[in-house]
Every structure is written in structure tokens, then in C-alpha cells.
Amino acid sequence: MIRIISFKICPFVQRVTALLEAKQVPYQIDFISLSDKPDWFLELSPTGQVPVLVTEGGTPLFESDAIAEYLDEVAAPLQPDLTPEQRALNRAWSYQASKHYLVQCSTMQSADSAVFGERVTKLNAAFAKAEKQLGNGPFFAGETLGNVDMAWLPLLHRAAIVADHSGHDMLADYPKVKAWQRALQATGIPQKSVSDDFHDRFTDFYLAERTWLGRGANVNEAPSATEVKQSGGCCG
Ligand SMILES: N[C@@H](CCC(=O)N[C@@H](CS)C(=O)NCC(=O)O)C(=O)O
Structure with missing residues (x-):
């Protein structure tokens, strides 16, 4: 069975799992912590990023675009007969x-x-x-x-x-x-x-207290005077 290595809130992973769900392709999923990546994951993933899809043949694929294209080759496309x-x-x-x-x-x-x-x-x-x-x-x-x-x-x-x-x-x-x-x-x-x-x-x-959305997106709120940690990145 196809195996997906995931981090729970990663949108790149969700794009892949959504495609698998839409195509009704069975898969197993393993979640990792990105702040403490296990060694077995670092051996599988050349970039150290999720998603990784391990094929039924055991090949680890990375990069969500490449994974989406692979899924169209091994499972029926959602829209057949496209030019x-x-x-x-x-x-x-x-x-x-x-x-x-x-x-x-x-x-x-x-x-x-x-x-x-x-x-x-x-x-x-x-x-x-x-x-x-x-x-x-x-x-x-x-x-x-x-x-x-x-x-x-x-x-x-x-x-x-x-x-x-x-x-x-x-x-x-x-x-x-x-x-x-x-x-x-x-x-x-x-x-x-x-x-x-x-x-x-x-x-x-x-949507925690530290974010403007988390505090209810109040447009009249004064700008934050305190130093707030903002990675600005994804998933931490
Ligand atoms: N271009 C990659 C981006 C994947 C990505 O940014 N994944 C993030 C989680 S959402 C990640 O693994 N971050 C950990 C890191 O960069 O070390 C893809 O399309 O798969």
C-alpha cells in the first residue's frame, strides 16, 4: 500500500491526501514532528520536507507536484480524456x-x-x-x-x-x-x-492568542506593541 509521511497541518501534504481521497486510492499515513525529524525520515527524504510518498515498490517520492503527477500515472485520472x-x-x-x-x-x-x-x-x-x-x-x-x-x-x-x-x-x-x-x-x-x-x-x-485572526480579527485593535514571534513560514 502507498505510504504517506505527513506533518498534520502541512498544506502540501493535504493536497496529496486530498488527491488520494478523490481518486479513492487506499494509503497509510505516518505523522512526524518537523521540529524533531526522525532519522528514518531524513534517510527517505532528500529535502527533509513532507510530503513523502513511498510507492508500493518502496521508492520514496518527494515534492507534491511530482507526487501529484505520479498519482495520475498510477491511478485513474479524475478527468479522463484531457488533451x-x-x-x-x-x-x-x-x-x-x-x-x-x-x-x-x-x-x-x-x-x-x-x-x-x-x-x-x-x-x-x-x-x-x-x-x-x-x-x-x-x-x-x-x-x-x-x-x-x-x-x-x-x-x-x-x-x-x-x-x-x-x-x-x-x-x-x-x-x-x-x-x-x-x-x-x-x-x-x-x-x-x-x-x-x-x-x-x-x-x-x-488561531492562537498571538495572531490577529486568533484574537477575533478586530479591525479596531491597536497594533501589537509587544514583540511577537513570527516565523512567517508554514507549519512552524
Ligand atoms: N516544495 C515542497 C514544499 C513542502 C514543504 O514546504 N513542506 C514543509 C511542511 S508544510 C516542510 O516539510 N517543512 C520542513 C522543512 O522545510 O524543514 C512540496 O511541494 O512538497
């Missing part, structure tokens, strides 16, 4: 999502509204591009779920948790993206692609 041009466009639109995973992570970690405002601008540009491209839905390509949906799913799933928790909806200005988020949530894949304790782990990290 090479359509597949290339799907890869390009998937990249528009994955290149913003770290942007969303650092935006969510902002200590106050000023920092949040600066960081969210780039994320908004990505949502605006998707808004312009989306048709009548419910998914990116219409009725059929595809790889582009799975690439955007981590961003949209996390935006939904942020909105529920803080009242700040990152998608408020993007009605088509919002409808897309609802359609993806309704597939059940966002929940299936993460661990049972994902919600708690995610809110403990990104």
Missing part, C-alpha cells in the same frame, strides 16, 4: 494554488491587522485570478472534480476554518471562489484528507 493542452493548463492552475500555500500560512500568523493587511494582498491576488477563471461550477472545470480542485482545496478548507473561528472571511469579495469552497466542503474530502485532530492542531497553531 495535453488541458493537462498543462490544469498543472498551471494547480501551481497558482500551491505557490500560495506558504503565503496563506504567513498571512494567518500575522500578529496584527497591519501585518495581516500587507500579507493578505498577495493571497487576494490569487483568489481574484481564480474568481475570474471560474465558470458556473460547482468545481473548477464544471461538474467533474479534478486535480485543480484538489490543489486549491487546502487554501479553501483553511479559509473556511479561519472564517468560522475568527469571523474574518478571506473569500468575502470572491463569490465564485466562495461557492467553489462550499462545493468542495460538501464533497467531504477536506475532512477526510486531514487527521481527526486537524482542527485543534490548526487552530492551536494559527
Whole structure:
């Protein structure tokens, strides 16, 4: 069986597990701590990063883009019969999502509204591009779920948790993206692609008291005078 090495709140991992769930490919998952990477993981992963997918033949694959392409070669594609041009466009639109995973992570970690405002601008540009491209839905390509949906799913799933928790909806200005988020949530894949304790782990990290979102995204709040540790990165 395919094995995935994961860190619980990593969006790059979630893109891969979402794809596996959508394709209904069975897999086992092992979680590691990124602050204390086990030696066996460092031997498997040339970059020291998750996700790693260990194939049934025992080969460790790394980089989520490469893993997504591998999965299309070994398991039936979600959208069969695409032309090479359509597949290339799907890869390009998937990249528009994955290149913003770290942007969303650092935006969510902002200590106050000023920092949040600066960081969210780039994320908004990505949502605006998707808004312009989306048709009548419910998914990116219409009725059929595809790889582009799975690439955007981590961003949209996390935006939904942020909105529920803080009242700040990152998608408020993007009605088509919002409808897309609802359609993806309704597939059940966002929940299936993460661990049972994902919600708690995610809110403990990104929506804690130290972040502006965690304190309820109050626009009238004075900028933080205290020094707040901000890695600005992903997953710690
Ligand atoms: N380009 C990589 C990025 C993966 C990535 O950034 N993973 C993070 C967790 S979300 C990681 O493993 N960080 C640990 C580290 O960089 O040492 C991919 O697409 O798979």
C-alpha cells in the first residue's frame, strides 16, 4: 500500500491526501514532528520536507507536484480524456494554488491587522485570478472534480476554518471562489484528507492568542506593541 509521511497541518501534504481521497486510492499515513525529524525520515527524504510518498515498490517520492503527477500515472485520472493542452493548463492552475500555500500560512500568523493587511494582498491576488477563471461550477472545470480542485482545496478548507473561528472571511469579495469552497466542503474530502485532530492542531497553531485572526480579527485593535514571534513560514 502507498505510504504517506505527513506533518498534520502541512498544506502540501493535504493536497496529496486530498488527491488520494478523490481518486479513492487506499494509503497509510505516518505523522512526524518537523521540529524533531526522525532519522528514518531524513534517510527517505532528500529535502527533509513532507510530503513523502513511498510507492508500493518502496521508492520514496518527494515534492507534491511530482507526487501529484505520479498519482495520475498510477491511478485513474479524475478527468479522463484531457488533451495535453488541458493537462498543462490544469498543472498551471494547480501551481497558482500551491505557490500560495506558504503565503496563506504567513498571512494567518500575522500578529496584527497591519501585518495581516500587507500579507493578505498577495493571497487576494490569487483568489481574484481564480474568481475570474471560474465558470458556473460547482468545481473548477464544471461538474467533474479534478486535480485543480484538489490543489486549491487546502487554501479553501483553511479559509473556511479561519472564517468560522475568527469571523474574518478571506473569500468575502470572491463569490465564485466562495461557492467553489462550499462545493468542495460538501464533497467531504477536506475532512477526510486531514487527521481527526486537524482542527485543534490548526487552530492551536494559527488561531492562537498571538495572531490577529486568533484574537477575533478586530479591525479596531491597536497594533501589537509587544514583540511577537513570527516565523512567517508554514507549519512552524
Ligand atoms: N516544495 C515542497 C514544499 C513542502 C514543504 O514546504 N513542506 C514543509 C511542511 S508544510 C516542510 O516539510 N517543512 C520542513 C522543512 O522545510 O524543514 C512540496 O511541494 O512538497
